[in-house]
Amino acid sequence: MLRKKLSVLLATAMVAAAVVGCGGADQAAAPAAEAPAAEAPAEDAAPADDAAAEDAAADDGAEAPAASGDVITVGYAQVGHESDWRTANTQNYQDVFSAENGYELSLIDCDNDNAVQLEAVRNFITQQLDYIIIAPIETAGWDTVLQEAQDAGIPVIIADREIDAGADMYDAWVGTNTKNEGITAGNWLAEYLNGEEANILVIEGSVGASATLGRSEGFNEVAAQHSEWKILDSQSGDFTQDGGQEVMESFIKSYEGQFNVVVCHNDNEAYGAMDAMKAAGITYGVDGDVIIISFDATHDGLQYTLDGAINCNVECNPIQAAVVAEVIQKMHNGEDYEATTLVNDEAFVAPGIESQYATTMTEEILAGRAY
Ligand code: GYE
Numbered sequence: 001m002l003r004k005k006l007s008v009l010l011a012t013a014m015v016a017a018a019v020v021g022c023g024g025a026d027q028a029a030a031p032a033a034e035a036p037a038a039e040a041p042a043e044d045a046a047p048a049d050d051a052a053a054e055d056a057a058a059d060d061g062a063e064a065p066a067a068s069g070d071v072i073t074v075g076y077a078q079v080g081h082e083s084d085w086r087t088a089n090t091q092n093y094q095d096v097f098s099a100e101n102g103y104e105l106s107l108i109d110c111d112n113d114n115a116v117q118l119e120a121v122r123n124f125i126t127q128q129l130d131y132i133i134i135a136p137i138e139t140a141g142w143d144t145v146l147q148e149a150q151d152a153g154i155p156v157i158i159a160d161r162e163i164d165a166g167a168d169m170y171d172a173w174v175g176t177n178t179k180n181e182g183i184t185a186g187n188w189l190a191e192y193l194n195g196e197e198a199n200i201l202v203i204e205g206s207v208g209a210s211a212t213l214g215r216s217e218g219f220n221e222v223a224a225q226h227s228e229w230k231i232l233d234s235q236s237g238d239f240t241q242d243g244g245q246e247v248m249e250s251f252i253k254s255y256e257g258q259f260n261v262v263v264c265h266n267d268n269e270a271y272g273a274m275d276a277m278k279a280a281g282i283t284y285g286v287d288g289d290v291i292i293i294s295f296d297a298t299h300d301g302l303q304y305t306l307d308g309a310i311n312c313n314v315e316c317n318p319i320q321a322a323v324v325a326e327v328i329q330k331m332h333n334g335e336d337y338e339a340t341t342l343v344n345d346e347a348f349v350a351p352g353i354e355s356q357y358a359t360t361m362t363e364e365i366l367a368g369r370a371y
Pocket of ligand 1: 083086316
């Protein structure tokens with residue numbers, strides 16, 4: 001089977017994908033408009049070989065369920081339910097991979113536990129499901145189970161986050177470029193501060209997650225270019241509101257009066273951090289003493305941005321299931337499919353802020369944000 005290795009950029013509220021590149025696995029297109037300094041994303045995310053996919057496609061008569069009446073069985077090993085982003089992502093998979101659309105979806109909430117996630121994938125293999133989707137909790141530790149899936153001839157799609165395993169260990173990747181998100185956050189801060197000092201606290205996402213590593217790497221790359229910036233501390237809030245609040249409380253104990261920027265790796269952490277600052281009488285947002293940067297740009301996060309409580313919110317789009325379904329349909333039909341699909345992100349800033357890196361929030365933007 002021939003297979004194109006396409007890179008796809010998707011609009012924010014995407015359903016239809018716009019093909020912007022075609023060629024080798026390393027040709028993933030960087031969302032350059034959003035993050036000028038960024039490198040090409042997910043370079044190693046595209047698989048080099050698709051033997052498992054070929055086997056699966058060859059085995060089932062290469063017909064879409066709509067045409068054949070077959071039900072496609074799909075397992076999704078989901079990270080957990082740590083954030084609003086994750087809830088939206090789960091809902092999106094349930095909507096797209098529905099019985100009505102010809103699928104039987106086994107979605108396992110792995111509760112942010114690596115061992116549970118490995119077991120979920122192994123169960124999918126034992127059940128001989130047609131396709132396996134993994135949103136990997138951590139980047140490490142995937143080789144053995146991916147080999148088992150390959151030996152069983154079950155195609156694997158890595159979604160949302162990235163893994164360390166070689167691209168030949170899985171069949172396709174769909175997700176966002178979190179390093180670019182970190183670069184966008186850094187570029188925006190530099191533009192906003194315009195040479196003023198920054199004493200920065202970072203509430204990171206879950207340890208070992210590619211979303212955490214990417215956002216830190218991107219932001220740190222920009223920070224390294226600013227001698228007037230100092231990162232005072234960086235701790236994991238595990239992508240949860242409680243985690244964000246706890247970390248912020250301990251930051252306040254150690255650094256009260258010393259910081260003017262808080263970077264939160266997702267919206268839920270930002271909610272917790274804001275609660276902790278409010279309780280300590282620290283003001284934040286456009287009219288406050290502390291600048292807040294967040295990631296995800298979910299509905300509530302954008303509400304806070306519109307209200308001026310969050311200064312800048314860098315989007316990460318959780319609506320990815322339609323793209324994954326398209327890849328699966330193509331595999332199923334024995335057609336060429338995209339090895340790497342990049343879901344596009346933008347960034348938003350509070351009213352009163354103008355930025356070359358971000359869109360100024362409005363009621364209309366918020367009204368269009370369903371998750
Ligand atoms: O930012 C966070 C979630 O992997 C990109 O995981 C995702 C991250 C998202 O829990 O809210």
